[in-house]
Amino acid sequence: MSQFNSISDLLRESGAQFRIFDMGRRISKVSTDQFEKLEQGMIPYPHPYLHHAWMALMLWNTKDKQQNVVWFLKFPLDEQGFLIQAVRDDFLNRLMQNISQMLQKEQLEQSNDALKDNPFSFTPDQEKMAMFHAKSATIIAQPPSQFYTGAKAYFSGDLGWENWATLGYQGIADLVARLDSDNNSAYLLNAIPQLPAEPLSALCTCLEHVQPDHRIAQALQQRLAQSLTQANSTNLIAVLLRGLSNIHNETFKKELIQQTLLSDYADKAEVLTAIATRCNQSLQYPELLSLYLEKLAVSEAGQTGFSRILADLMFIPVMRVLILQAFRNPERSDALTHAIGQMFGASFENGIKK
Structure with a gap:
């Protein structure tokens, strides 16, 4: 037809x-x-x-x-x-x-x-939909949502940092999509060191879809360094890594991931998932990938998490090659060797032992 x-x-x-x-x-x-x-x-x-x-x-x-x-x-x-x-x-x-x-x-x-009853259509989650609306509005020169003014007022500090409960997620997305306008980057630089966890988390889930400049990256890095030394910071560390995941400086990002993998949060499933799903490009450094695999093998994600995360990563052609090379590293731990065997079977495990 x-x-x-x-x-x-x-x-x-x-x-x-x-x-x-x-x-x-x-x-x-x-x-x-x-x-x-x-x-x-x-x-x-x-x-x-x-x-x-x-x-x-x-x-x-x-x-x-x-x-x-x-x-x-x-x-x-x-x-x-x-x-x-x-x-x-x-x-x-x-x-x-x-x-x-x-x-x-x-x-x-x-x-x-047009996509009514089409099995290939899907609805993005609320966070991603908000950011898509914000980015698409800038492309066709449409104004931001009604929540934009409130977001600017909050991140400027005028409302007080604890008064975030009425902050609209769409407003945060609109602000992030317009970092080069209306003094928005300066507002964020001032706000990031002082933000409570909830609005900081929302901000980071928007920042992963743009490319923050080095000043915002450094501000987020300072919050990450603080969080790595504090208790009960798993969720915040994961979203901070997401917020930093699309920065231009790969060397800087690699150092942040390594710092995280050497911290007490290296065994947390949410943190390891954030690295795999958002920072996979950084895992193309062989030494960082080996460290990541070792931590994943003994993490709270267990064998199921190990297998699922690697199955997704190995679907990316370049990552598949690098992961298979890391599997054959003679210095890998017994724990990693066992996890690989559980994922692929004893014959594969015996093969990489040779």
Whole structure:
């Protein structure tokens, strides 16, 4: 029924402006050229998460930016991380059954119903949805939400640091999406050292989707260093690592992760999960990866956590190679060797012992 051979063709022919985002580990742009290569099976999906490609397709009318639509799509990937062509074709056929008439009539606003009953659609969690709305509004030059003013007032210090209960998460997301505007970076620099745990956590879960500058990174690092020496800080340490996960300085980030893995919180499942899901690029340093694997093998996550975290990491091609190399490190501990054997079986464990 479809006259289109690919999602890329459909997007081009729709007449709308569009942008594509990865929605897996963090919100990041996928270029049109990259997306076409993904569809053609020329490259694996760059940021797989839980063995899937999580994407957002944002379309808007150039003449009326209020007329826009977003499709959130989740596609399974094959064992090598490539988009499965049959799945893509199934999605496209289902989609065209719903929207062929809409596109012909140029009624883009009705395309909100295009994914009705589509098994490949998903709804992002509240935190990620708020940040997506904030980032997309800046792209099409729409104003921030009604919560933005309250967030600016709070982070400026005018309301008092303990008066965060009425703070809207969408307002925090709007502020983070506009770090280069309205003196927002300066507000955060002043606020971060003084924020209670709850608003600091909310801030960090937004910051992971942008690239904070070195001053904000240093302010977060100071809070992380404090938290590593304090009791009952597991949740805060995990979200601080998330807030620092997309900073530009990889050497600085590597040092922070190493510091965390050498702390009393190195056995905490939430901390180790944050490192694996948000800081996986830093784990490409072999010595840091070996340290991480050793801590994971004896962590409170247990064998189930070890296996699940590594199964997700090994779906990233470069991480799979590095992890298999680390498995063969003759200096690995007996605990790590045992955990590997439990995950892959005795024959694999015997193989790496040789």
